[in-house]
Amino acid sequence: MNGSTPTANAxxxxxxxxxxxxxxxxxxxxxxxxxxxxxxxxxxxxxxPAAGRPALVLSHGGAFHRGAKDRxxxxxxxxxxxxxxxxxxxxxxxxxxxxxxxxxxVQEHPAPVGLxxxxxxxxxxxxxxxxxxxxxxxxxxxxxxxxxxxxxAFTDVANAFAFVQANAARWGIASDRMAIGGFSAGGxxxxxxxxxxxxxxxxxICLSAAMDAVDAEYYLHAARxxxxxxxxxxxxxxxxxxxxxxxxxxxxxxxxxxxxxYLVPGKPHFYDRESAVVLKNATLKGGEHCATVEAxxxxxxxxxxxxxxxxxxxxxxxxxxxxxxxxxxxMSFMAPECVFHTAAGPDASGxxxxxxxxxxxxxxxxxxxxxDAQWTRARHTVSGARGxxxxxxxxxxxxxxxxxxxxxxxxxxxxGDKIRVKDSWRxxxx
Numbered sequence: 001m002n003g004s005t006p007t008a009n010a011x012x013x014x015x016x017x018x019x020x021x022x023x024x025x026x027x028x029x030x031x032x033x034x035x036x037x038x039x040x041x042x043x044x045x046x047x048x049p050a051a052g053r054p055a056l057v058l059s060h061g062g063a064f065h066r067g068a069k070d071r072x073x074x075x076x077x078x079x080x081x082x083x084x085x086x087x088x089x090x091x092x093x094x095x096x097x098x099x100x101x102x103x104x105x106v107q108e109h110p111a112p113v114g115l116x117x118x119x120x121x122x123x124x125x126x127x128x129x130x131x132x133x134x135x136x137x138x139x140x141x142x143x144x145x146x147x148x149x150x151x152x153a154f155t156d157v158a159n160a161f162a163f164v165q166a167n168a169a170r171w172g173i174a175s176d177r178m179a180i181g182g183f184s185a186g187g188x189x190x191x192x193x194x195x196x197x198x199x200x201x202x203x204x205i206c207l208s209a210a211m212d213a214v215d216a217e218y219y220l221h222a223a224r225x226x227x228x229x230x231x232x233x234x235x236x237x238x239x240x241x242x243x244x245x246x247x248x249x250x251x252x253x254x255x256x257x258x259x260x261x262y263l264v265p266g267k268p269h270f271y272d273r274e275s276a277v278v279l280k281n282a283t284l285k286g287g288e289h290c291a292t293v294e295a296x297x298x299x300x301x302x303x304x305x306x307x308x309x310x311x312x313x314x315x316x317x318x319x320x321x322x323x324x325x326x327x328x329x330x331m332s333f334m335a336p337e338c339v340f341h342t343a344a345g346p347d348a349s350g351x352x353x354x355x356x357x358x359x360x361x362x363x364x365x366x367x368x369x370x371x372d373a374q375w376t377r378a379r380h381t382v383s384g385a386r387g388x389x390x391x392x393x394x395x396x397x398x399x400x401x402x403x404x405x406x407x408x409x410x411x412x413x414x415x416g417d418k419i420r421v422k423d424s425w426r427x428x429x430x
Contacts, residue, residue: 012092015041020163023104023156027111027148035108037156040069040085040100041171042092048172054305055097055171055178057164057201058084059157059186061208062105063132064149069102072183074270077236081183081207081270082293090273090294096301097171099164101182103156103189106145107138110152117151117196119214124150125240153185158193161201176384177305181205181230184269191248195219195226202385203304204229205297206245208237208269213247220251221348224341224423225386225413228258228284230300232277232293234267241269249281256339256354256421258304260287262296273297283337283354306416308385315380315389315412318419323374325367331360335418343408343426350424359422370395370404387412393426 017038026032044053060072061081067074073083088098104110106129124146133141141149161180168175180190180201187209194201195211196219204227210216220226229252233245245261252259262277273294279287286303290296314333321329340359345351353362367373373395381388389410396403408426412419 009089009093011045012089013043013045015043020101020160021156023152024111025104025108027109029109032111035104037104037160038069038102039160040088042085042088042098042100043171044092044095044097048097051307052168052174052177053095053097053172054301055099055164055168055173056088056091056301057099057101057161057178057180057190058087058205059101059103059153059160059182059189060084061182061184061186063129064106064146064153064185065129065132065136065138066105067185069100072186076268076270079268079270080272082273084183084186087273087294087297094298097173099160101157101160101186103153103160103186104149105153106141106149107136108149109145110148110155112144112148113151113155117154117192118147118212119218120212121147123212125212127240128238150185150188153189154192154197157182157186157189158197158199161193161199165200174307176308177202179203179205179227179301179305181207182209183207184209191229201227203227203301205300206231206248207293208233208241208245208271210241210244210248212244216244216248216251220248220255220257224339224349224411224421226257228260228300228304230297231259231261232264232271232296233262234264234269234271236266236268237264238269253281253283254354255349256283256337256352258284258337258415258420260284260296260300262287262290262293264293285336304415308382308414309417310382310387310412310414310419312380312382314417315382315387316378319375319378319380319389319391325373327360327364330363331356333419334359334422335415335420338419339421341421341423343424369398371398372396385414387414 019036021037022034060067085100088100092098182190187206193199233242249261261281264271340353341349342351375391378391394405411423413421
């Protein structure tokens with residue numbers, strides 16, 4: 001790794017070419033090999049606070065064929081995008097630890113991943129890719145080359161995020177306040193790294209990017225423990241972008257995942273940080289008055305990267321409110337955009353209740369079904385933005401007078417000092 005690099009902005013310092021791993025190249029060619037995978041690090045010049053800095057891990061665009069961690073500015077119809085490294089510089093000056101990630105490109109021929117990431121392995125959106133390959137003087141790629149290239153990029157971005165999180169102390173980062181994102185291909189890779197591959201980001205930013213509709217439907221089905229997402233698309237974006245952004249927006253709204261979706265009026269695929277935006281859809285309140293792309297990004301991060309503040313004592317008080325059948329006390333612990341997954345129901349997540357009124361009604365139904373319900377022997381654990389309560393449920397069923405005693409647990413996702421998601425699990429006695 002090179003040392004810190006002087007910069008014109010005295011508020012930040014830069015570490016160039018930090019190696020976060022190695023990736024295979026030349027698959028299926030006479031010269032297979034590996035190469036180091038590199039990122040640039042942008043840090044505030046001052047010391048990190050005791051609680052750690054928030055972090056922003058960004059990846060460049062370029063149709064999986066061009067661009068780099070320090071070079072991804074493109075132009076279309078007189079409009080250009082703000083390169084990822086510039087976002088890193090600007091957010092580092094605001095106190096974030098920022099990372100501009102380089103990843104393998106299709107023409108490097110990454111080897112196929114061990115397990116498929118995209119649910120539909122037979123379809124690849126290639127119109128833009130074929131155009132870019134023409135610009136680069138490359139012949140049309142095979143389907144396998146494009147699939148391996150995209151999933152290789154997903155893997156690299158996932159590994160980059162994991163590397164930063166594992167080394168959070170090195171850069172003074174609060175590991176539970178890390179966002180991931182990027183432009184176009186980098187945004188796609190960030191979404192898949194998080195929602196499909198399980199990287200523990202606290203927020204996702206997709207600039208003209210999302211997931212394929214079938215993948216959004218599959219990977220966003222429950223919303224428990226999954227981070228909120230910020231989505232953008234230009235009014236005149238590439239034809240394949242708005243449908244995928246809309247599909248991911250719909251999946252997020254349906255599952256109760258925190259989401260804001262913005263339109264960038266009058267712009268093609270490439271738009272800069274000062275481009276005007278209009279809020280199209282949201283399950284997270286607070287983004288209505290953002291005027292520009294950068295302002296929407298900043299407001300989103302301000303709203304979702306709150307330091308976790310729920311404690312074991314809070315979960316114990318929440319449990320006691322359940323045993324008192326105190327609906328007002330229970331709802332005081334819940335976030336405005338809360339979600340409750342019951343232990344049984346038609347979906348993979350049980351029965352999903354999205355929003356305060358739906359959650360309130362579902363909570364009250366538990367006491368209607370079991371008027372003497374109690375959750376006994378409760379034990380609680382909190383780790384950052386996640387929590388666990390274990391308990392034994394006892395109660396008399398109103399419908400038939402049967403006495404029920406069964407072990408179970410609640411998995412929680414927190415937002416600041418509130419419960420964002422309550423996901424209940426119970427044993428089923430035969």
